[in-house]
Amino acid sequence: MSMMHAPQLGKAPSTAHVMRWVIAATLPGLAVMTLYFGLGVLSNVLIAALWAVAAEALVLRLRHRPVWPTLNDSSALLTGVLLGASLPPACPWWLIGVGVIAAVVVAKQLYGGLGHNPFNPAMVGYALLLVSFPTHMTLWAPPQPLWPDSLWPQIMGALPTSALDGLSGATPLDAFKHKGEAVMASEFWASSPLPEGTLAAWRNIALAWLAGGVVLIAKRLISWHIPVAMLGSMMLLSALFYASDTSHFASPLFHLLTGATLFGAFFIATDPVSAATSRRGKLLYGAGIGVLVILIRNLGGYPDAVAFAVLLMNLCVPLLDMVSVPRPVGQATARPDERKSAP
């Protein structure tokens, strides 16, 4: 009897179901981003998704694992979509391929596939691209029409680097970071450093990601612990910085509504596989990401920092899992009983 499966009463949403919902919840963010930055956003996502599925299928084949059932869980597809959504518009196909292979093949499948990867695959791909191809990865053009002129040559990678520079703009985070010590924040904003509408574009995109995230939490597909802890610690720490020196540090609201903050809080940091598992662990994990993001943004060398913060906190997960063990009912302490674990 004991070897038989217990009956199934009703069904919990399956892993595949969760993954597909997360993909669906990226749609508002992607739509608003496309609206402001053109079809290059969608081409990124599509190309990344294709690469991801192809790479996953290939590795599964080489590992002699069932291909279709695994692809069906949509986890590779999600990794592709999230990595694609993180990239500047209209990245060349080969660049996306490099990132996706790092994400799906190296960060995920080489560690044993879904459930075994210690690092967030999409962020491994993103970080690799950021340090390897800084020219392409900082190419955030100002808001542009739906169908920009150089879209096709850009995707095909046919545009010379000199032409790329011409397209380049700066993200608000980037611009503020490089305003220079001598320039006060008030002077900086008075000089209208960004093209008309850039701030509003980033804010609206951030709010669209927030909308998708709220749907996921409302449908209980992700738990609130990580986003709330991450955003909370970001707001708190950035407020402290801001209070200490309003002329050189950005306000909490600026940190919240620009860059990858909201996208990262709801779609990246919540990857369950590479996050802490217990509720207390998730709070610590999220808070750690928030602290690192602000530290790197305010004191470090990168304008945005979600990818690095997530990867660094991924490193801390085994430790967090150890210190956040709940106290089992009836036990005096939360600590595992080491006497019993002695061989």
Added chain:
Amino acid sequence: MPAYEFPGGIYPPERKERSNQAPLRTAPLPDVVTLMLSQHTGKAALPCVNVGDAVNTGTLVAHRDGMVSANVHASISGTVIEITDSAIVVQGDGEDRWATLPPLDWQTAERDALLERLDESGLIGLGGAGFPTYIKAQVNEHHAIDTLVVNAAECEPYITADDLTLRHYAADVLEGAQLLARLCGAAHIIVGIEDNKPEAIQALQALLTVSADSELLASVTLKMIETRYPSGGERQLIKKLLNREVPSGGLPADIGVLCHNPGTLLAALQAVRDGQQLVARVVTLTGDAITQPGNYWVRVGTSVDTLLEHVGVAREQLHQVVVGGPMMGAPLTSLEAPVTKTTNCLIAATKEELPPAPAEAPCIRCGACESVCPAQLLPQQLHWYARAENDAALEAHHLFDCIECGACSFVCPSAIPLVQDYRSSKQRIRHKRIETAKAEHAKHRFEFRQARLAREEAEKKARRQARLAQQQSASSDATGIQTAPAADLRSLRIAQTAAKAAVRKAEKVLARAAAQDPQQHHDDLETQLATAQENLKAAEARLAEARAASEQKEAP
């Protein structure tokens, strides 16, 4: 009194309305019953009838073996037609002649008489674990009990047996609670019931209001709790009602509480007041493949097939029959299986109703299991260790605190049969423990043999001495026995007292071990108890011999 919270828990579909609409009915008398020898925690009962014997309803057919075991009675009148290693089969004569015991008044009867009655009647916990009630009723010899909890939460989906029992027998259940409260010395009785049973609550409330001034019911409190699985778990209910936490590896008795199921209380009262042995119980028959779902009084040993036939089963739609609830129950492998004393529910399910589990996917460490675990364990961590058969880590992470409620499996998005893994891990670890204890067990068996031989020798000597004493022979100094100096009576009396204490201690250890882990075999502890009993008999025989000898000396 405020309600407290236990951690975790889930809200599965209840599906109780399928079986709680009809009143409690009685299933027809079966033609044949198969009485399992092991329907309870502990050792199987030993048959005490032969093939061909005529039996009445309530005739003892197998008596308990050892302390943790229970009597089995014929549940219909007729003839014993088969005795196998595991069961006794009785062919009924359709007359249902009863062999009841003399009625007792629980308020005036001796405590020992009541305990003996519970033992004689084969009473065990009807909620599922099947622990012998007479042992549980004596627990106050080692622990002070202040509260008796009537566990009427019935939190598993589908099951409504306790609900219907309370609707029809509220007064009897409360009287049974008072009987057991008297035996265990509990001053308070709390009925814990989920708020999804309004009729049962009404029945209890009506009773408590009408007899508000009655001294008897003054100790009874009714407490409604939120419907959340698994609030009917003993530890969860105690936390919820009393805000007390049963220590890990401990028992509710350790914190002054005893829990009983309403069905058990009713059966206890019937055994005492009416002299009825435990031969029938209320079973919920439900599921989409049944046309007349409901609750039925069913004779123990009735085959599942016969029962399903009676309530109209659509066989072409029948996918599986689950014994117990859908969360903790198990699918039946054969419809020929009989109803036992612990069968509280049979679900004849269609495929749409309880679909087979989907294929298992890898764990994505989402932590959903951890947030619903009422024991506050780390199910996903235990999952990894269970798959790696890392028994040391499993025990360090308190695998044995898992109550196997199935909440983790229920919420797992990867459809991992977590509880299944934990159960087989527990079994593997138990097996290992038994293997390591084998040498110890052999030693205890040897000690038992020595004790038995010593007892026989002592008894032989005592008999001889008694004979000699009777003869009042004058030439007594001729025999070898009397040449030995008469044993010091005082030291023999001390030895006898010590032997008595050893028996009581062995009983306590065994009762505790069996209650803590009903699924483990406790043969070794039973052997140790038997050894202590042999030693006691030997000490008594020696004392008797010495007394006879000293009398004889004084006589001439």
